[in-house]
Amino acid sequence: MEARFEEALALFVLALESQPAHFELRLRVADSLLALGQVQRAAVVYTTLARHAAHAGHPLLALVAIKILTTLEPALAPLVRGVAELYAADTGRIGVGVRTALPSEEVPLVRPFATMSVLAGEALARAAEVVGSDLSQAGLAYPDVLPPIPLLSELARDDFEAVLATVTLVRRRAGDVVLRQGEPGASFFMVARGDLSVVREGPGGKRDELTTLHEGALFGEMALLSHTPRSAHVLALSPTDLLELHVEALGHASRGTATIARALDKFTRERLVSNLIATAPLFRSLDRTQRLDLVRRFVGHEVAAQTDIIREGEPGRGLYVVLHGSVDVWKRDASEKVLLATLGAGDVFGEMSLLHGAPAVATVTAAERSTVLFLAREYVERLMASLPQLREFLETLGDERAMDTRLWLDVTAAT
Numbered sequence: 001m002e003a004r005f006e007e008a009l010a011l012f013v014l015a016l017e018s019q020p021a022h023f024e025l026r027l028r029v030a031d032s033l034l035a036l037g038q039v040q041r042a043a044v045v046y047t048t049l050a051r052h053a054a055h056a057g058h059p060l061l062a063l064v065a066i067k068i069l070t071t072l073e074p075a076l077a078p079l080v081r082g083v084a085e086l087y088a089a090d091t092g093r094i095g096v097g098v099r100t101a102l103p104s105e106e107v108p109l110v111r112p113f114a115t116m117s118v119l120a121g122e123a124l125a126r127a128a129e130v131v132g133s134d135l136s137q138a139g140l141a142y143p144d145v146l147p148p149i150p151l152l153s154e155l156a157r158d159d160f161e162a163v164l165a166t167v168t169l170v171r172r173r174a175g176d177v178v179l180r181q182g183e184p185g186a187s188f189f190m191v192a193r194g195d196l197s198v199v200r201e202g203p204g205g206k207r208d209e210l211t212t213l214h215e216g217a218l219f220g221e222m223a224l225l226s227h228t229p230r231s232a233h234v235l236a237l238s239p240t241d242l243l244e245l246h247v248e249a250l251g252h253a254s255r256g257t258a259t260i261a262r263a264l265d266k267f268t269r270e271r272l273v274s275n276l277i278a279t280a281p282l283f284r285s286l287d288r289t290q291r292l293d294l295v296r297r298f299v300g301h302e303v304a305a306q307t308d309i310i311r312e313g314e315p316g317r318g319l320y321v322v323l324h325g326s327v328d329v330w331k332r333d334a335s336e337k338v339l340l341a342t343l344g345a346g347d348v349f350g351e352m353s354l355l356h357g358a359p360a361v362a363t364v365t366a367a368e369r370s371t372v373l374f375l376a377r378e379y380v381e382r383l384m385a386s387l388p389q390l391r392e393f394l395e396t397l398g399d400e401r402a403m404d405t406r407l408w409l410d411v412t413a414a415t
Contacts, residue, residue, distance in 0.1 A: 005032055005035045005036050006036065006120055006121075006124055008028075008032050009029065009032035009033065009036065009124060009125075009128055010119065010124060012025055012028045012029045012032055012128075013029060013124075013127060013128050013131050013132075016029055016131055016132065017131055020134070020135070020136075020137040020138040020139075021138045021139050023049065023052070023053050023056075023058055023061050024061075024193060026045060026048065026049045026052070026132055027046075027049055027061065027064070027065065027193070029045055029128050029131070029132040030042045030045035030046045030049060030065070030068075030132060032128070033045060033125060033128055033129070033132075034068075034072075036125065038125045038128075038129075039072060041125050041126075041128065041129040041132075042072075043069060043072055043073070043076075044129055044132070044133050045128070045129060045132030045133055046065040046066075046068055046069050047065070047069065047079075047133075048132060048133045048135065049061070049062070049065045049132075050062045050063075050065040050066050050069070050079060050082075050083075051082065052135055052138060053065070054082060054083050054086055054087075055086065055140075055142040056142055056143075057142075057143055057146050057147055058215075059083055059086070059087050059146075059149050060149070060190055060191070060192035060193075060215070060216065060243060061192050061193060061215075061241075062083055063080070063083060063164070063167070063169075063192065063243055064169060064192045064193065064241045064243070066079045066080055066083070067167070067168070067169035067243075068169065071169075077165070080161055080164045080165070081157075081161060083160075083164070084157045084160040084161050084164070085157065086146055087146060087148070087149050087152060087153050087160070088152075088153065088155055088156055088157040088159075088160040089153055089154055089155055089156055089160075090156045090157060091157070093144070093145065093146045094145070094146055094147075094148045094153050095145040095146075095148075149190075150190070150218055150267060151163075151245075151263060151267040152164070154262075154263035154266060154267065155263050159263075163245075163250065166245065166246060166249035166250060167243050167244065167245055168243075168244045168246070169241065169242070169243060169244075170189070170241070170242040170243075170244050171239075171240070171241055171242075172194075172236040172239070172240045172242070173236065173239055173240075174236055174237060174238050174239060174240075175235070175236065176235070176236045176240075177233060177234070177235055177236075178196060178234040178235065178236055178240070178242065179219075179220060179230050179232075179233060179234040180230060180233055181199075181200065181201050181229075181230050181231065181232050181233045182229045182230060183229060183230050184229055184230075185220055185229065185230050186246060186247050186248060187220060187244050187245060187246045187247060188218060188219065188220035188221040188244075188245055188247075189218065189219055189220050189242045189243065189244050189245070190216070190217075190218055190242065190243045190245070191213050191214060191215055191216060191217045191218075191219075191240070191241075191242060192215065192241040192242065192243055193215060193239070193240060193241040194214075194215075194236060194237070194238045194239055194240030194241060194242075195212060195213065195214055195236075195237040195238045195240070196212065196213040196217075196219075196234050196235060196236055196237060196240060197209055197211075197212055197213075197234070197235045197237055198210045198211045198212070198213065198219065198232050198233070198234055199232060199233045199234075199235060200231065200232040200233070201232075201233060207233075210232060212237070213234075218271070219234060220234075221267075221268070221271045269300065269323075269371075272323050272324055272345075272371070273295055273323070275345075276295070276321065276323060276345065276346055276373075277291045277292070277295055279346055280321065280345075280346035280347075280348075281346065281348075281393070281397075282321060282346070282348050282390075282393060283295070284393075285389040285390070285392075285393060286387070286389065286390070290387065294383065294387075294390075295373070297375055297379055297383075298321065298373035298374060298375045299373065299374050299375070300323065300371055300372070300373055300374075301371070301372055301373075301374055302369070302370075302371055303325075303366040303369070303370050303371070303372055304366065304369055305366055305367065305368045305369050305370075306365060306366065307365065307366045308363055308364070308365050309327060309349075309364045309365065309366060309372065310349065310350055310353075310360045310362070310363060310364040311360065311363050312331060312332065312359075312360050312361065312362050312363045313359050313360065314359055314360055315353065315359055315360075316350055316352075316353020316354050316358075316359070316360055316377065317350075317374075317376065317377060318350060318354070318374055318375050318376040318377045318379075318380060319348065319350050319351060319354060319374070319375045319377075319380045319394075320348065320349050320350045320364075320372050320373065320374055320375075321346070321347070321348050321372065321373040322343055322344055322345050322346065322347045322349075322370060322371075322372055323345065323370075323371040323372060323373050324345055324370060324371040325344075325345070325366065325367070325368050325369060325370025325371060325372075326342055326343060326344045326345075326366075326367040326368055326370060327342070327343050327347075327349065327364050327365060327366050327367055327370060327372070328341075328342050328343075328364070328365050328366075328367045329341045329342070329343065329349065329362050329363070329364050330362060330363055330365065331361070331362050331363070332363075340362055340404065341404075342367060343364075348394075348397060349364050350364075351394045351397055351398050351401075352398045352401060352402065354377060354380055354381070354394070355394060355395060355398045356398075
């Protein structure tokens with residue numbers, strides 16, 4: 001096994017000589033040194049990578065290196081301060097900038113593999129440390145403006161460090177299952193390195209690939225709102241490094257620190273709105289600019305469970321979209337309440353009263369603690385006049401629901 005690690009290390013060193021700006025190769029050199037028991041030399045290369053990646057606009061890779069370093073030596077935990085000083089909200093460095101690009105994989109070795117493969121043991125480890133810690137050829141023209149880290153770059157330096165202390169590193173091999181559909185969720189992840197596939201399993205075990213995730217992507221973030229089961233499997237397609245943020249640990253970090261709580265709330269809402277824009281049928285016929293313009297006009301409301309949002313017989317006040325949670329649509333039949341439908345994230349309600357200028361034909365009640373977006377009647381009418389596709393969507397939806405209600409009335413009358 002040691003011979004295989006030495007062979008891999010020799011290849012990574014040669015490749016890094018050819019591509020000294022390659023972040024992942026530097027990480028692989030450090031990982032190989034660590035696997036061979038060369039802890040001190042590995043630490044030197046991890047430290048070099050952490051500083052280089054952080055300044056070059058790849059902070060998640062820097063955090064991977066720092067998390068490994070603090071596992072080896074807890075006294076190195078203050079290294080996260082260097083990342084905080086670059087990426088926290090109060091540094092003045094965060095904005096829309098250009099980070100150092102990842103190099104191409106298609107670069108030939110500067111010298112043949114045989115020249116390095118003859119080295120072994122201490123000689124190979126020493127050569128790996130020299131190459132792994134040498135940035136003289138890496139191109140150190142670092143950007144002045146750095147891209148924000150989701151959630152973390154909303155925080156000032158002290159809060160940034162407090163949250164980073166709760167983050168754990170998760171390393172997976174190609175083919176590993178990262179999350180399983182149906183499991184409880186209490187954390188979310190940032191992809192620092194690697195590619196992952198998101199797969200939903202349907203009835204009968206049929207699996208559909210929903211999307212592929214790459215460096216910088218986030219997933220599992222719905223756990224910020226509730227401990228609901230995971231809605232899909234997440235599988236590693238390649239060697240993968242993830243930074244896991246635990247909801248409970250974040251809660252402890254935010255006690256007495258209002259800025260962290262506000263950042264969590266802002267981050268959660270932005271992620272929910274982003275998902276809504278991408279998936280809700282209401283926005284499907286609109287281009288991206290129109291979607292963003294429309295969603296900005298809505299006002300968000302937190303609604304406690306069993307709260308009536310619309311009451312049957314009352315005038316319609318506007319259009320609603322479920323952002324998170326679920327609502328029940330029901331009518332009263334004599335002394336009984338009859339459930340017509342349960343609506344979830346992305347579903348629209350309130351459209352029938354708007355289209356027909358009539359009182360609400362059903363009551364809508366929050367089935368659980370939910371977040372709904374509301375757009376007042378006058379704004380909806382203006383938008384329908386300027387966006388024919390929006391009017392068409394609402395009219396089609398209204399017709400379908402009117403038919404469902406008539407069928408329900410017919411069945412009720414027959415019984």
